[in-house]
Amino acid sequence: MFKLQPKPTFWTKVPIAIAGAAKPALIDIEFKHLGRDALRDYIASLDGREDAESLAEIVMGWKEVDEEFSQESLNKLLDNYPGAALSMVKTFVAEALEAKTKN
Numbered sequence: 001m002f003k004l005q006p007k008p009t010f011w012t013k014v015p016i017a018i019a020g021a022a023k024p025a026l027i028d029i030e031f032k033h034l035g036r037d038a039l040r041d042y043i044a045s046l047d048g049r050e051d052a053e054s055l056a057e058i059v060m061g062w063k064e065v066d067e068e069f070s071q072e073s074l075n076k077l078l079d080n081y082p083g084a085a086l087s088m089v090k091t092f093v094a095e096a097l098e099a100k101t102k103n
Contacts, residue, residue, distance in 0.1 A: 001042060003094055005084070007033060008032065008033055009031060009032055009033060009060050010031055010095065011030050011031075011063075011064050012028070012029065012031065012091060012095050013026040013027065013028055013091075014027050014029045014084075014087055015088060016077075016081050016083070016084050016089075017083045017084075017087070020054065021054075024061065024087075027062055027063075027065060028064060029059060029060065029061070029062045029088065029091075030059070030060040030061040031059060031092050032057070032058045033096075034056060034058070034078055034096060039093075041091065042057065046089065051078050052071070052075050052090070054089070055074060055078070055085060055089070056074065056086055058092055059088065065077075
C-alpha cells in the first residue's frame, strides 16, 4: 500500500571517487527525507555555505565505513575526498526527485 506519509529517512548508495582507483567506492548513506518545499529551500540554501554545514542537515548516518558517523567523521570524509560533497548532494537530490523503477 502506498503511504502518503513517507519514512523520515532513507538509505541509498553514494559513489565516492578515490584517487587512483578504477571505480568509486559506494557508501551506504542514510539521508533525511525532505518534502517539496523543504527540498526547494535546502537546494536554494546551498550556495555560499560550507559543505559540512549543508550535509549535516541531511546526512543522518552511514554503514560499512571504518568510523562511526559523527560530524567529525563527516568532516574527515569531506576533507580526504574532495568530490564527496558534490556526489552526496547530487545523489540525495536525485533520490528525492526521481522515482526508481524495477525491471
